[in-house]
Amino acid sequence: MKYEVVIGCEVHVQLQTRSKAFCRCPNTFGGEPNSRVCPVCMGLPGSLPVTNSAMIEAAILAGLALDCDIAGVTKFDRKHYVYPDLPKGYQISQFDMPICTGGHIDIPASDGSLRRVRIIRVHMEEDAGKNIHPDDGRSVSYLDYNRCGTPLLEIVSEPDLRAPQEASAYVQAIREILRAVGVSDCNMEEGSLRCDANINLWVYEDGKKYATPIAEIKNMNSFRSIRNALEYEVKRQVREWEQSRLLLEVAGKTTRGYLEAKGITVLQRAKEEASDYRYFPEPDLKPISISREMIDALKARVGALPAERRRRYIGEYGITEQDALNLTSSAAMADFFEAAAAGHPEPKRISNFILAEVKKYLNQRSIGVDELAVDARAFRRLIDLVDAGKISGKIAKEVFVDMADTGKDALAIIEEKGLIQIDNSDAIAQAVDEVIVENPDSAADYKNGKEKAIGFLMGQVMKKTKGKANPAMAIQLLRAKLK
Amino acid sequence: MSFPVFWISMMNDRRLNGLTLSEMRRALQAGEVSSVELVEAFRNAWEEDSSNEKPVNGYVEFFADAAQQARKADEARAAGGHGKLLGLPIAVKDNIQIAGRLTTCASNILQGYRAPYSATVIERLEAAGAVFLGRANMDEFAMGSSCEYSCYGAVRNPHDRDRTAGGSSGGSAALVAAKQAPFALGSDTGGSVRLPASFCGVYGLKPSYGTLSRYGLVAFGSSLDQIGFLARSVEDLQLVLSVAAAGVDPRDQTSEKTGFENAGPLRARSLSGLTIGIPGQLVSEAVDPQVLQVFDEFRRWLESAGAKTRVISIPVLDACVAMYYIIAPAEASSNLSRFDGVKYGRRAAGAENLDAMYEKTREEGFGPEVKRRILIGNYVLSSGYYDAYYKKAQGVRALLQQRMDAVFEEVDLLASPTSPTPPFRLGEKVDDPLAMYLTDICTTPANLTKSPALSLPGGRTSDGLPVGVQLTGRRFCEMTLLETAYSWEREHAG
Ligand SMILES: [Zn+2]
Numbered sequence: 001m002k003y004e005v006v007i008g009c010e011v012h013v014q015l016q017t018r019s020k021a022f023c024r025c026p027n028t029f030g031g032e033p034n035s036r037v038c039p040v041c042m043g044l045p046g047s048l049p050v051t052n053s054a055m056i057e058a059a060i061l062a063g064l065a066l067d068c069d070i071a072g073v074t075k076f077d078r079k080h081y082v083y084p085d086l087p088k089g090y091q092i093s094q095f096d097m098p099i100c101t102g103g104h105i106d107i108p109a110s111d112g113s114l115r116r117v118r119i120i121r122v123h124m125e126e127d128a129g130k131n132i133h134p135d136d137g138r139s140v141s142y143l144d145y146n147r148c149g150t151p152l153l154e155i156v157s158e159p160d161l162r163a164p165q166e167a168s169a170y171v172q173a174i175r176e177i178l179r180a181v182g183v184s185d186c187n188m189e190e191g192s193l194r195c196d197a198n199i200n201l202w203v204y205e206d207g208k209k210y211a212t213p214i215a216e217i218k219n220m221n222s223f224r225s226i227r228n229a230l231e232y233e234v235k236r237q238v239r240e241w242e243q244s245r246l247l248l249e250v251a252g253k254t255t256r257g258y259l260e261a262k263g264i265t266v267l268q269r270a271k272e273e274a275s276d277y278r279y280f281p282e283p284d285l286k287p288i289s290i291s292r293e294m295i296d297a298l299k300a301r302v303g304a305l306p307a308e309r310r311r312r313y314i315g316e317y318g319i320t321e322q323d324a325l326n327l328t329s330s331a332a333m334a335d336f337f338e339a340a341a342a343g344h345p346e347p348k349r350i351s352n353f354i355l356a357e358v359k360k361y362l363n364q365r366s367i368g369v370d371e372l373a374v375d376a377r378a379f380r381r382l383i384d385l386v387d388a389g390k391i392s393g394k395i396a397k398e399v400f401v402d403m404a405d406t407g408k409d410a411l412a413i414i415e416e417k418g419l420i421q422i423d424n425s426d427a428i429a430q431a432v433d434e435v436i437v438e439n440p441d442s443a444a445d446y447k448n449g450k451e452k453a454i455g456f457l458m459g460q461v462m463k464k465t466k467g468k469a470n471p472a473m474a475i476q477l478l479r480a481k482l483k
Numbered sequence: 484m485s486f487p488v489f490w491i492s493m494m495n496d497r498r499l500n501g502l503t504l505s506e507m508r509r510a511l512q513a514g515e516v517s518s519v520e521l522v523e524a525f526r527n528a529w530e531e532d533s534s535n536e537k538p539v540n541g542y543v544e545f546f547a548d549a550a551q552q553a554r555k556a557d558e559a560r561a562a563g564g565h566g567k568l569l570g571l572p573i574a575v576k577d578n579i580q581i582a583g584r585l586t587t588c589a590s591n592i593l594q595g596y597r598a599p600y601s602a603t604v605i606e607r608l609e610a611a612g613a614v615f616l617g618r619a620n621m622d623e624f625a626m627g628s629s630c631e632y633s634c635y636g637a638v639r640n641p642h643d644r645d646r647t648a649g650g651s652s653g654g655s656a657a658l659v660a661a662k663q664a665p666f667a668l669g670s671d672t673g674g675s676v677r678l679p680a681s682f683c684g685v686y687g688l689k690p691s692y693g694t695l696s697r698y699g700l701v702a703f704g705s706s707l708d709q710i711g712f713l714a715r716s717v718e719d720l721q722l723v724l725s726v727a728a729a730g731v732d733p734r735d736q737t738s739e740k741t742g743f744e745n746a747g748p749l750r751a752r753s754l755s756g757l758t759i760g761i762p763g764q765l766v767s768e769a770v771d772p773q774v775l776q777v778f779d780e781f782r783r784w785l786e787s788a789g790a791k792t793r794v795i796s797i798p799v800l801d802a803c804v805a806m807y808y809i810i811a812p813a814e815a816s817s818n819l820s821r822f823d824g825v826k827y828g829r830r831a832a833g834a835e836n837l838d839a840m841y842e843k844t845r846e847e848g849f850g851p852e853v854k855r856r857i858l859i860g861n862y863v864l865s866s867g868y869y870d871a872y873y874k875k876a877q878g879v880r881a882l883l884q885q886r887m888d889a890v891f892e893e894v895d896l897l898a899s900p901t902s903p904t905p906p907f908r909l910g911e912k913v914d915d916p917l918a919m920y921l922t923d924i925c926t927t928p929a930n931l932t933k934s935p936a937l938s939l940p941g942g943r944t945s946d947g948l949p950v951g952v953q954l955t956g957r958r959f960c961e962m963t964l965l966e967t968a969y970s971w972e973r974e975h976a977g
Contacts, residue, residue, distance in 0.1 A: 039600055043821050045593070045701040046580050046602060048735050078817055080864075082841065089820025143825070278864035280873060283705035283814055285736055 001242070004202040005234055006211075007167045008159035011174055013184045014127065014150050014192040015058040021126045021151035022049030022092060029190050033132075033144035041126075041149030043088035048284050051076075055151040056099070056288060058183040059124050060298050062153055063100030065181045065305050066119055066174075070295050074099045076124075076282040081275070084143055085129035093154075095279040098123035099290075106307065107173050108321070110163040117170050118158040125152050153184075159198065164230035168223045171195050180306045180331040188222050195220055199230055200248060201237050212241050213251035217265055219258045229258035233265055309334050317347040326355055332370040339376030340383070350383060357397050361404055373407040374400070382410040389470050390414065391421050422468045425477065428461070431469065432477045435460045446482050454478060499524040500662035504571055504719040507665060511560065511570050518553035518560075518570030518614055521665075525572055525616055526550070529663045537644040541658035543577055543635045544585065545617040552614040559612065566612025567726050573608065574664035576655050577618040578625055578701040579710060581605050588701050589633040590623045592848025593828045602699020603732045604668070604710050611726045616664050620654030623850045624819065625675055625703045627651050628922040631913050632852040639909070640682060642949055646906040649679030655713045656683040660949075666723065667713045672704045673807050674901075674926025676711030677938035681901035681951025684940040686968070688712045688720045691958045692933035693739035696732030702818040704811035707930040716976070717969040720937070721749050724961065741959055751973050752966045755789030760894035763794045764801060765925050770903045777942035777950040778900045781971075785898065788970060792898070797890060799883045800928055806883075807927040808920055809863050809876040815853075816860025822848065855916060880931050887932045891957045896967065899925050901938040901951035925953055935961045939968050 020027050023040035039047040063070050077095035100122035109115035127150035132142040155174060161167045175186035175193060186193040200214040217233060220226045233256070240246060255269040306328040313324040328334045337354055341347040358379075362369060374382075382403065386396045391414055402413045414420055422428055435457055436443045445453040454475070461474045499521055502510065510516045529545050532538050546552070549572070556570035575581060578588045580598035582605075587593040601609065609615075622632040630638035630653025638653040640646040641661035648657040652669025656679030659667050669676040671689035680687025689711040700710055710727070714720050729744040761782065766775060785792050824830035824844030831843035849857070863872035890897070903924055912919040929936035934955050941952035956964045 042826070044599065044827070045586070045588075045596075045821070046598075046697075046699040048698050048737075050734060050736055080817060080820060082820070082823065084823075084825045084837065087821060087826060089823060090817055276866050278817075278861065278866075278869075280813060280817070280864055280869075283737075284702075 001238070002204040003238065003241075004204070005161075005163055005230075006159045006200055006202055007161035007164070007230065008198045009155075009157045009161065009167060009170060010196045010198075011155040011157075011171060012194040013062075013153045013155065013174070013178055013186060015055055015062075015153060016182070016184050016192075017052055017054040017058060017151055019052055019054075020149035021052055021055050021124070022149055025149065027150055029192070031146050033142070034146060036146045037148065041087075042145055043148075049092060049282075051285055051288065052151065055124060056290070057298060058151070059099045059122065059153055060290065060295060061181045061302055062155075062178055062183050063103065063122050064295070064299055064302050065177045066100070066103035066105060066122065066155070067307075068100035068103030068119060068122055070290055071097060071099050071101070073097065073287055073289050075287040076285050077279045078282050079125075079277045079279055081277060083128070084141070085131050085145075085148075087129065087145060087148060091125055091128065092282055092285075093125035093279075094123035097287075105170070105173050105177065107166060107169045110166055115160070115162070115166060117160045120156045120158055122153055122155050125154060126150065127152050164227045164234065167195075167197055167230055168227040171226060172223055176325075176329055177306050180328060180334070181302050182331060195226060197226065197230060198253070199233050199237070201234070201241065203241055210241075210245075211248040212237050213246055213248050214253040215265070216253060216255045217258055218255065218268065219260075221260065225258060225260050228260075228263055229265055232258075232263060236265065306331075306334070309338075313347075313351075317341070317351070319348055319351050323351055323355055326359070327351060330368065332368060336369045336372075336376045336379075340380045342380075344380075344383070350380075353383065353396075353400075357400050361401060372404060374403045378403065378409060385410055385414065389421055389423060389472075391419055392467060392471060395419050395421075395467055419468060421470050422465055423470050423473065425473060428465070428469050428474050429477055429481075431461050431464045432474065432481055435464060436478075436481060443482060454482075500528050500665075502665065503716040504573075504666045504714065505716060505722055507571055508568075508722070518556040518572070519550055521570070522549045522553040522572050522614060522616065525663055525665075528661070529617075532661060532663060535644075537639055539641050539644075539648075539657045539661045539663065540636055540638050541620055541648075541654040541661060541663055542574070542617045543587070543589065543620050543633075543654070546584070546615060549614060549616050556612055556614055564612065566610070568608060568723070569612030570614060571612070572614045572616045572665060573723075574616045574619045574655060574658050574667040575605070576652055576667065576669045577621050578670055578703075579605060579668055580699045580701070581615060585618065586701065587618075587634075588624045589621045589635055590848065590850065590853070591634045591829060592822045592824075592844070594634075596828050598699075600699065602710075603696035603734060604727045605699060607727050607729055608723070613726075619652070619658055619664075619667055619669070621669075622651035622653070622675075623853050624701070624815070625651040625670055625672055626815065626852050626856050628674070628678055628919050629907070629909075629912065630654065630657075630679070631909065632850050634850065637909055640906050642684060642947065643906065646908055646948070647682065647911075649682030649902070649906065651675040651679075652687075652711070652713065653679045653682075656680050656685055656687065659683070659685045659713045659715055665715060666719055669711050669713050670700055670703070671709050671711040671926075671930065672707045672811060673930050674923045676713060677901050677926050677936060677951065677953060678922065680713055680938040680940075681953075682906040682949060683713075684943075684949030684951075686712075686714045686717060686720055686940065687901075687938040687951075688714075688724070688961070688964075689929060689936050690724065690728065690961055691739075691741075691935040692930070693737055694724075694728050694741050694743065694935070694959065694961065696735040696738045698732055698734040698738075702814075704814040704930075705818060706814060707807075707811055709930070717939075717965055717972050718749055721746065721965050721969075724965075739959070741961075743961060746962060749965060749969045751970045753789050754785060754967065754970060757790040757896065757963075757967070758894045759785055759790050759792045759896045759898050760795040760890060761792055761898055762800055763796050765899035765903075766794070770900055771905060773905060773944040774900045774903065774950050777944075778898075778952055781941045781952045782898065784971065784974070793894075795890065795894065797886055799879065799886050802879050803883070803927045803931060804920055804924050806876040806879050807923065807931060808859065809872050810880065810931075812856040812860035813864050813873050814860070816857045816864065819849075819853070819857060824848070852916070883928070884932050887928070887934070895956070895963060897955040899953050899955075900941075901925055901953040905944050905946075905948040905950055929955050933958050935959070935964055937964045937968055939971060 078090040103119035129145040256265040310324040627650040629647035630650040655667035655669040658664040660683035834840035938951040
């Protein structure tokens, strides 16, 4: 049986604005239940929403980063449904005039090529509260409205994804991009990034193409669970097709929840009743005009978007795709790299140093590059010392850790510790002579054509000079003396 | 004008009750009367009426601390305070929130609900020193034209206690007419201030949409709602408007800057140079002949005062009641979905699960007219019907706006009856919603076009029932309305 997996994603992202979407309550995570609420986000009688302009800006930034078109005029609508955690009985959302439409992002496809995922729309809405069901058997529920009114972006993709790991890569790419432009921390554990996926199969049989029923998968709380849930779902749908040959036109769409502990999806809602949200334009808010100037100003603030940066790193700097991805994991990291590499003839070497040593240091201490005691210019001075032959690459690694620990400049550290490379050919020549005398066998091996022996002898020279010998000079002298 | 001290000192309660807000203001400033005396006079009038076999039933609560508020105002005045409304008593419709006090919208579903914050208009009045007398009766959630749909029982018209006071701000209008309050706040979504003003023979002003903040007014039709005033004089309307409309409210994005707070004292104006349009439909044979007679007298007065009048045709006006009864219920069904028994107000007991709780709470909590409008609203917004009803109604509304903009290029004001009939009998239309809805034919256009409109007590029928006349102006041209009405009042009042 030949089939193709078809996946589209709806990603919800909480925006990191100072206050909530339509009131002045602080937009932070958690807190004592119902401590961050006011008449507006509680939907009390007589209260009115007032649009937080920071939400509009964040949505435009996100839209620009996702290559979307930004609407000249956008508006809010009311979306009605009944649930205890939705205090007004409707959610302020956007229906037919979303703020952003028609973007795309590129991700590595499962076959190694590049997959372009088209984004249908990005719209703004407010989050709901939370139901709390105590697990002590009492038939009572509690409501926490702290999350009510948190600004959300909903990002809807076309069904362009062709494998579970692509869905996971897509959501990771969204996270990277939105983090890079600083509109959300996209933390799946805290729920600031949530993903639902629509998945079905295109089965090819007898020269015909059949679409199997779509399942909307919910409760995927990590990148791993996105992959696992969808992989399970593919297997389940293949089995279902083989057993029932049920078609999309007949069965429509169902909703399934992922049970992480069991690694399976279970039916939550059969054949989706055409839910009627009775959308209509929010009469309490005026339509919003977005000027060209505002978009241009935000474009400048977005700076280099991650995708553009990656293209440049790969094309101009000769950096691998994987390294480019890592360098653009945050805007701060990419900024650090670009500032350090400015004007350097071999940016790839700087990238290697950052991705190995700097990342290691940051990971060990769980800090971000913006919290590092070494700024990009101080870091560049360290690289310049290596380039000038003052220290070896190996010493530079130690010096970097010292710099990061103490905040001191590279030159100060190497002078203090006497790490300056020995450029003096006499001193190196002396060490070379001694090593040849002390290791006559290896010297003889080299002379007899065993090229490998020179590596051992080099090691001895470096050991003797405590790593300070200029390696290029040392090897040159060794070869000359052993001729 | 001010009263000689000896005359004031001889005033009994009944005389105090008959003063306008502005007259009280001057008497307070002159030290001829205290705010406490005023409040006591109104309390006495209310208590006296409550023992009547057919009470007006305008108050759903007379605030126990009204006299205390008045004492504070008197003390503030003694200490040199001079708020614009210092010590002036005002009744407040039961859908405008005053922090800490009950606000029920005359509905069972909000029984026991205490407002956690004050409406912006209330804050402004309070800051100017106003004293709040009590909560005024109304149609449940302001839905109705007769004040019969109240969980506190119907309001009776003070001029004929077997007739309605009009709705939905019937309590507010009846209190002013019955001299149980000198001034009252109402709200107007499709005529709810002007219709009862007309039925009760008082002045009613619905400001332009955006003139007053809606923050704290329990929403009915959000694109139509406006707080309005019921008063015994035009001067009083202007006085309170200048306090309540003090600038944009950052809590209401639909509020606008008007500059009304800086308006000087009202002047009687010559009407020469004014062109006044009379929409033909609103003076047709469908209107009660006695109402037409009062309106004709008003029209003759307009001309005698120098205005030019002419009958104009605005065909789209015929669609106003229809579009109003699509748009207002649609917005209402949405606004009222928050009343679900989960967070506040009344929750039905004995429901076995969440859905049953919702159902029982709303079944028990809402009255028949509110249920009817929620059903209409949900219907016109539902997919499959949205385009045919809600969207079409919004399209016609836009057309009406264009047409009215064009009309106001040619005329300065529109004049018409406020209601096609004099006050009708209690129970007469309560089971005939369509007949009830047609009562709003003259008043809904102003809400749909965001225009200011004013109802003045134009005259009486042969039975002595009040008949109102309505003036409608361009958006934010409240001053033209007030000055025209003031000119009329100077010649007719008293
Ligand atoms: Zn809030």
